[in-house]
Amino acid sequence: MLRQPGARILVPLLSVTALNVAILLVNLSFPSRAAVANMDHQALVADADFKQAVQTIIQACIVNVGIAKVRC
Numbered sequence: 745m746l747r748q749p750g751a752r753i754l755v756p757l758l759s760v761t762a763l764n765v766a767i768l769l770v771n772l773s774f775p776s777r778a779a780v781a782n783m784d785h786q787a788l789v790a791d792a793d794f795k796q797a798v799q800t801i802i803q804a805c806i807v808n809v810g811i812a813k814v815r816c
């Protein structure tokens with residue numbers, strides 16, 4: 745049945761595609777983690793210099809917190 749080279753390639757590609765779709769539906773991906781200067785998310789939130797840097801960058805942007813979107 746799978747004697748043609750195209751069919752031998754198509755089956756693994758379809759299998760990998762199905763696996764990717766399943767992972768996206770189940771959302772098995774790991775969340776990203778902030779790490780700057782050996783500080784985790786909580787340390788960055790508490791760091792005054794980091795807050796000031798973010799505020800300086802964001803001043804020229806419109807922030808929509810409801811949908812987590814920044815438009816500059």
